[in-house]
Amino acid sequence: MSSVNLTDLTSQIESVAASATDFQVNEADRKRLLQACDQLRKKLESPFEFTLRTIFAGYPAIALRLGIDMKLFDAVAQHTESSGGGTATLSQLAETTKADPLLVSRIMRFLSALGIFDEIKQDVYASTPLAAAYISSSPLSAAVIHVTHFLMVLTQLPAYFQEKGWQNPNNVLDGPFQYATKTKSHYFDFLAGEPYYQQAFNTVMTISHRRQGQNWFDFFPVEEKLGGVVDESDVLLVDVGGSQGGDIIAFQKRFPHLRGRLVLQDLPVVIEAIQERELPARIEPQGYDFFEPQTVTGARAYYLRTVLHDWPDAQARQILARIREAMAPDSLLLINETLLPESKIALSSAQADLTMMVSFASLERTQAQFERLLNESGFDLVKVWMPQGFTASSAELASQATLLEARLKASLE
Incomplete structure (x- = not known):
């Protein structure tokens, strides 16, 4: 310096x-x-400044959440658009949101200090481009709802680990989420009974898909590996736990000439919602629980995208076992997951890993952890495919698609 x-x-x-x-x-x-x-x-930054910034890091997130839940962002947008001066007053916002004016003032003060609103003068506010990101129809508002829900769980982690003897969580029905919410339900079962959080979760999953760098088939040799299907009645690809179908739809658009059926599987409630909108005719939606015997046997490839990180090793092995039982000797298993570097990971990756811990008692995995999981489940890891320029030690790799190609162990074929 x-x-x-x-x-x-x-x-x-x-x-x-x-x-x-x-x-x-x-x-x-x-x-x-x-x-x-x-x-x-x-x-x-001094240690004191770092400490202050860190311990108060949750406050801006909660302020955003309060503004979203109160529909303050919608109210500001409404009044700034209708007023000649492009501003909204405290009294207008309190009336529109039906909230205590003093409460509205305190939240708007915080959001203005964050730079989300511009406080023109006392109790008069103008919007900013950032504020538009949090109106009710914005996917980023859903992201705030989804992630702030875990802050309650995070605050309970010290008590949870003290009670559990500082052991890594590995029970999907007795993890940090269940401890904090006083439930024995799995997180996904909890969501099913909470439409507000379920909708936010679904929206966040679509954001995640759109923000992924390259599609897996941009750097995986699809024609070479999957082009051997000769009969249209044979299954080319099964997207297991494929949610809204974003991956398999993109695959079909890229490779319309490849022969074989394309099957999209997820829980019946998910598939029923998908069928309300049109899927490409070639894609077959199928209600399926991946802990049950796989209903499609002998497919050319079985594909899992961000499924295994939702489950600890015990349940991940069960999911893989159902696929293994259905595979033909020449079938491929393709796993599209975040691959953590063995050391010096990015903060965003560490945050994602902690999110898996608090929500599912699960984890983001390194290549070594995936290799061990696959080996225990009867698979050999053939290759890890990555976008050009990335390696297993790249700190930025978590923002990119990473594809693990696996086959049945020779002894199990």
Whole structure:
């Protein structure tokens, strides 16, 4: 730092920030700049500042959640659009949300301090581009609802681990989520009875699919590996636990010429909801519980996308066992999951892993953990396929699709 003119550096940063509205930058450079700013903050931040920022990190998330639940973002949008001056007053917001004016004032004060609203003067607010991201129809508002629900569980982790003797959770019906919510239900069963959280969860899953870097078939040799199906009645690909069908629909669009049937499987309640909208004619929706015997046998490939990270090893082995029992000797198992580096993982990956712990008593896995899981389940890991330029040690790998190709162990064929 001694060789850097801090006055000049500060002036440059302030100049860039002041002109941010006209600041044009491509996505790759934008991410590099954000990363550089974060590295600089880590260098400058004192232990006291780090502690304050960390222990109060949940407050902005809860403020966002309160604003969403109260529909404050909708109210501000409504009044700023209808008013000639593009502003909303405290009295208008309190009347629209039917909330205590003092409560509205305190939440708007917090959201303005975050830069989400612009407090023009006392009790008068203008919207910002960021505020539009949290109106009720925005998928980001669903993300806030989904993730803040886990904050209650996170706060109970110290008590949970003290009671459990500091043992890693591995029981899907007796994990941190059940401890915090005083239930014996699995998280997915809980969602089924909570439409507000179920809808948020479903929306977040579609966001996750859209934000994934490359599709798995962008870097996996599909024609070479899956092109051997010769009879249209044979099954080319089974998407097990495929949710809304985003992956298999994209696959069908990319490879319409490949012969064979495409099967989308998920729980009947999920499949029934999908059938309310049209799927491509070639894709066969099928209600199925992946803990039960697999109903499609001898498919060319069985595909799991972000299924196994929802389950501890014991249940993951059961899921894999049902697929193994249905496979032909030449069938492939394709697993599309986040692959954690063995060390120095990104903060976002550590957060994802902790989310799996608190919600499912499960985990994000490293390549070594996947190899062990597959070996215990009767499979050999053939290869890990990744986008060009990424390796198993890439800290950024969690934002990319990673495909594990596995086959039946020779002794089980």
